[in-house]
Amino acid sequence: MIVNVSLPTLTRELSASTDDLLWIVDVFNLVFAAFVLAAGSLSDRFGRKGALMTGLVTYLAGSLGSAWSGSAGALIGWRALAGLGAAVIFPTTLSIISNLFRDRAQRARAIGLWGATSGVAVAAGPIVGGALLKSYWWGSAFLVCAVIAAIALALTAFTVPTSRDPSAPRLDIGGLVLSTATLGLVVYTIINAPDRGWVGVATLGGFAGSAVLGAAFVVLERRVAQPMLDVSLFTNLRFTAASGAVTITSFALFGFIFLIAQYFQFVLHYGVLEAGLRQIPVALAVAISSILGTRLAVRIGTKTVVTAGLLLMALGYLWVSRVDEHTAYITIALQMLVVGAGIGLTSAPATEAIMGVVPPARAGVGSAVNDATRELGGTLGVAVVGSVALSVYRDRLAGGGLDAGLVSRAQQSLGAAAATARAAAQPALLRLAEDGFLSGLAIGCYVAGGVTLVGAVLTLLWLPVHPAPSAEPQDASPTMVPA
Numbered sequence: 001m002i003v004n005v006s007l008p009t010l011t012r013e014l015s016a017s018t019d020d021l022l023w024i025v026d027v028f029n030l031v032f033a034a035f036v037l038a039a040g041s042l043s044d045r046f047g048r049k050g051a052l053m054t055g056l057v058t059y060l061a062g063s064l065g066s067a068w069s070g071s072a073g074a075l076i077g078w079r080a081l082a083g084l085g086a087a088v089i090f091p092t093t094l095s096i097i098s099n100l101f102r103d104r105a106q107r108a109r110a111i112g113l114w115g116a117t118s119g120v121a122v123a124a125g126p127i128v129g130g131a132l133l134k135s136y137w138w139g140s141a142f143l144v145c146a147v148i149a150a151i152a153l154a155l156t157a158f159t160v161p162t163s164r165d166p167s168a169p170r171l172d173i174g175g176l177v178l179s180t181a182t183l184g185l186v187v188y189t190i191i192n193a194p195d196r197g198w199v200g201v202a203t204l205g206g207f208a209g210s211a212v213l214g215a216a217f218v219v220l221e222r223r224v225a226q227p228m229l230d231v232s233l234f235t236n237l238r239f240t241a242a243s244g245a246v247t248i249t250s251f252a253l254f255g256f257i258f259l260i261a262q263y264f265q266f267v268l269h270y271g272v273l274e275a276g277l278r279q280i281p282v283a284l285a286v287a288i289s290s291i292l293g294t295r296l297a298v299r300i301g302t303k304t305v306v307t308a309g310l311l312l313m314a315l316g317y318l319w320v321s322r323v324d325e326h327t328a329y330i331t332i333a334l335q336m337l338v339v340g341a342g343i344g345l346t347s348a349p350a351t352e353a354i355m356g357v358v359p360p361a362r363a364g365v366g367s368a369v370n371d372a373t374r375e376l377g378g379t380l381g382v383a384v385v386g387s388v389a390l391s392v393y394r395d396r397l398a399g400g401g402l403d404a405g406l407v408s409r410a411q412q413s414l415g416a417a418a419a420t421a422r423a424a425a426q427p428a429l430l431r432l433a434e435d436g437f438l439s440g441l442a443i444g445c446y447v448a449g450g451v452t453l454v455g456a457v458l459t460l461l462w463l464p465v466h467p468a469p470s471a472e473p474q475d476a477s478p479t480m481v482p483a
Contacts, residue, residue, distance in 0.1 A: 001125020003028075003079075004261065005272050006133060006141045008415075010072070014139045020072035027076050031083030032056045032090075033375040034184030038176045040091030040368025041228040045171065046097070047164040048364060049156065052092040059085025063146035067139035082145075090371045096353045099163045104467070105298050108352050110182040110293035115348030117357030119286025119340065121258075126276025133198035134273055147398075166361060175228030176218040183372060186210035187206075190379050194387040216234035229365050233357065241463035242353035243373045245306050248455035249346045252313060252448035255385025256320070256339070258442050266414040267325050267434055281333045285340025297349035301465035310456035311343030312338055317449035321442040325434060342452075356467045385447055389440030396436030402429055 003025060010016045010024065043051035062082025069075035097114060101107040131139040189206030196202045221227040233239050264275040289309075297305045316339035323332065351370055358366025394411045406424055410417035410433050417433030420426075 001119060001131040002141050002145065002156065005126050005129040005276065006138060008272075009133055009138045010075070010423075014069070014072045014075065017071040020076070022191075023076050024072070024079055026052050027080045028083035028086070029375060029379055030184065031080045032087045032190065033187040033372060033379065034180050035084055035087040036091060036371045036375065037179040037183060037229065037365065037368045039088040039097065040364040040366070040371070041176065042171070042364075043088070043092045043095060043162060044362055044364035047162055048092050048096050049160050049162045051088055051364070052096065052156055052160065052262060053153060055085045055088030055092060055155065056081075056149050057085070059089060059145050060149040060153065061085070063142050063425045067142035067146065069139075079195075079200065085149075091200060091364050091368035094351070094355060094367035096160060098162065098358070098363040098367070099360050100161070102360065105295075107355070108294035108298050108349075109291070109350045109353075111355065112291040112348050115290035115294070115344065115351065116287035118347070119283045119290060121283075123276065123279045123283030126261075127273065127277060128276075130271070130276045130315065141245050170226050172221075172224055172226060172228035174220050175217065175224070178213055178220060179228065182210055182213040182217055183376075184482060187376065187379050190376075190383045194324030194383055194390070198387070201471050209335060227392045229369070230362070233366075233369075236357050237462050238353050238467055239357040239466045241305070241459055242302070242350040243369060245310065245346055245350040245455060245459050245463070246354070246370060247373040247377035248451055249313070249343060249350070250308070250374045251381035251384070252317065252452045253343055253381065254378035255381035256317065258382045258386050259389055261321070262414055262437070263323065263441060266418060267476075278329065278332070279336070282336035282343075286344045289341045289344025292315035293349045294352050296345075297352060300351045302349050302467075303459065303463045303465045306346050306463060307456050307459045308348070310345075310452045310459060312342030312345065314342075314449045314453040314456065316342055317445045317452065321445035321449070323441070324438055352461070353467070365464060381448070385444040389437075389444035390449055392443050393433075393436040393441035396439055397432060400429075400432040400436075401419040402426070402432065443447045 007021045007024070012020065014020075015084070016024070031296075039051070039055070051095070054085050059082050062078050062080075062085055065078035066075055066082060069078055084301065094114065097110045098107060101110045128144060129141045132144060185206060189203055189210060190204075193200075193203045201436075221229055221231045234243075264270045264278065265272070270278065293305050293309065305403050319338065323335075354370050355363065355366060393414070397407050397411050400407070406420055406426060406429055406474055407422045410429055414433055414437045418430055421430035421433070
């Protein structure tokens with residue numbers, strides 16, 4: 001979130017092209033997605049505390065390097081290193097929680113707090129980033145990430161106990177390589193699909209290659225004695241349906257954020273800091289509903305809570321589709337409260353369901369599956385929702401009857417349209433571009449709302465109300481090793 005608000009500044013300070021900006025964001029997601037499953041498995045094997053500290057050091061180094069990068073190319077390289085660190089950090093956090101809190105009610109509360117931090121980050125990134133960019137140099141946005149990592153590293157060293165899989169299985173080298181190749185290729189294909197075309201040869205070839213690699217991974221994992229990932233977990237409806245709910249939530253959320261950030265800055269003309277401050281309602285809603293949702297899941301059932309969350313999200317997206325340049329902020333705030341509440345009621349309880357199925361000894365790889373599905377859903381959401389909205393936007397501009405040269409430049413983005421309209425003294429072009437963007441935003445919200453509505457139906461059909469008794473481990477001692 002903090003990097004996204006820095007992109008316009010990077011264009012000026014590092015002479016970054018549009019492709020550079022895309023890769024500054026996408027390389028982090030690509031490396032994260034490619035390595036997260038392998039990192040989760042390795043943390044189970046060699047120790048979760050050590051993995052967490054290694055990930056934090058790697059992320060810290062990547063953030064420091066990013067802060068003092070002298071070119072866009074160097075920044076992309078340092079962002080890749082930070083993505084590798086994040087791939088180690090994310091699954092390790094959840095697996096440590098699962099091993100510390102074996103009682104379901106305690107684990108649910110802990111995962112609720114874990115999920116609430118995501119809500120805080122949604123608002124904190126733009127707010128902190130906007131404040132830093134307003135007063136300091138562009139690298140401060142990356143430096144603050146390094147400082148947070150350093151604080152987390154110190155706290156981890158003194159407070160987090162060591163845990164690992166007591167069986168110490170052999171390394172599944174083939175599984176590590178195939179999982180990395182599969183996830184890396186599919187995310188790379190999704191990232192590039194909007195430019196190459198969803199039915200282009202390169203895109204279809206990328207998806208076909210991903211399917212072949214994925215099938216090879218499944219075959220290998222079913223044959224080896226000590227697989228990196230027990231693929232039979234996906235026959236458990238609680239695990240599979242909850243993973244699907246997480247994927248759908250990320251798909252809709254990231255696609256929505258991609259559009260709403262532009263709406264705030266280019267249609268309502270908020271500054272970076274103003275836009276960040278106005279996202280506080282969604283952050284509060286996610287934080288509160290994440291804590292509440294996991295508690296309700298224990299009491300009334302995961303199926304009811306997750307289905308309700310997805311329905312709230314669908315309702316919120318359909319409501320957002322009605323916004324225009326005259327919509328009052330109080331209306332937007334209420335819309336964000338509905339969407340945020342739906343996210344919290346879906347994501348945290350679904351994550352708790354996933355971790356309740358995975359044996360604590362293999363919590364790292366289970367957490368990595370949760371993170372991988374979240375990342376795949378988010379990347380696909382930005383690509384699909386963004387592509388649909390951009391297609392509608394471009395079509396509206398092309399049909400406006402204005403000068404073809406101006407329209408061609410304006411079709412790149414709403415920001416490009418604003419700059420072109422000012423340079424050419426063509427206010428009609430800007431009005432047409434804003435109308436086209438709002439039409440694209442509405443269609444994008446319909447897509448996000450439709451996907452979450454389908455997810456609600458599938459969750460209602462397939463997600464069990466409560467975990468089977470055997471899925472709840474009782475004894476905490478086997479995988480805990482004194483720090």
